[in-house]
Amino acid sequence: MTRSRLLAILLPLAFGVFVLGGWEFLVRAAGIPVYVLPGPLTIAAKLVEDWASLAESLLVTLRITGLALAAAVIGGGGLAILFAQSKWIEASLFPYAVILQVTPIVAIAPLILIYVRDTEMALLICAWLVAFFPILSNTTLGLNSVDHNFVDLMQLYRAKRWQILWYLRLPGAMPYFLGGLRIAGGLSLIGAVVAEFTAGTAAGGSGLAYRILESSYRLDIPRMYAALVLLSATGILIFGVFAALSWLVLHRWHESATRREQ
């Protein structure tokens, strides 16, 4: 058990070191100029060198992503609870949620940037738009997936509407909600980045996507990579946090988070 676990950590690490080493070796051996393809060491050096400005940008992107995700949880979760109260509300509103979802965010972003003066607010709206749908649709599915026997049981207890929601529907929907949250976490980062790209330099942005754009104008390829590394790391961090949260909430009872011994 511990041996296979150790291997599960060591093997991907070894592979990563191998690839990075090969990359570095190729770049040096073939004499590829830095403005075409920098080696990993150059990128790492750039990351350290520009850390002050990159970290500042990272914070901006993280802030937008975090706020958008929070708004998506409140908006998507709240709307799902509203949908669960009446199928007529759901029938009236759900198609529009779908329309918002299927229209590519890149296409809506310029409009939002025109109408919303405050750039940060515009970025927030873009990121929220892509993040809220998975939460809404997953939570709605979860709230509606309650075993009818439980509903009978609650009826026998003469449970009030809020009690059925609080003690039955919400806990039952938790695995679905957390699944939606994991998707939404990644999407809110993507939404923030896409919106920043669309806003471009003109909007005076300062997030990581803006750094990438800015560096590309200056042909500062190592800095582009450095910003990209930070974006990847952010994505991984978000995924890790929600995977951990999921495990924390579900490991005691849900099949997805329990280990089976064969």
Place this chain on the structure above:
Amino acid sequence: MLEQSPPLVSLRGVEKRFSNGTVALRGLDLDLRRGGFVSLLGPSGCGKSTALRLIAGLGAPSAGRVDWGSAQPPLSFVFQEPTLMPWRSVAGNVRLPLQMQGMSKANAMPLVMKALAGVGLAGFEKHYPRQLSGGMKMRVSIARALVTRPALLLMDEPFAALDEITRSRLNDDILALWAAQGLTVAFVTHSVFESVFLSDRILVMAARPGRVVADIAIDAPYPRDDSFRNSDAYAHYCRIVSAALKEAMAAHDTI
């Protein structure tokens, strides 16, 4: 016996028609005597579960009435599946009905512990349903039904999904609980053997439309145990009830 006292609940001319046109019950007359153990026995589709659900108040009859005399006593329902919330511990599941009544945790926990001890699950209160066997889950479900001290316990094929050994042990236990708590039990089953072992009265039902076609008293003394299971009286009653069931199934053309 308690023949003289008024029945706990009377169903009179009860009909249940579903929106798809199926007539599950028609002209159902049924009395549950206080302190009795009645089984509703019949082929699938005879409306025995529907009758139980109408008594529980899960759905209203299309015609006829469910008569409680003065007031409806507290009742509990045990489903065919244990119907335990997987996110709640064993104690949390048993506490649920008390919680819905607004009882505080401090007041509820002693009752929960007592109910769990009553079904032989003391020490399992912190476990989660997924850690339990099918029989243990059903015990938790029974503890949850009994924790509110109901006067009437409605059981809808509770042991149908369990293996034979677990089933007969739970049969013994439910009889002990029935005797100890002065319950009235209405028990839906499709097993002749189970119904004879448990009941003081068996109502045999026929399908299409669902109705009671035979009312058989099982006049064997309680407590009943393995010696009853192996007795001639038991075999005798099983033959009578089997014959009645066969007749009930012949009463309509489908098998």
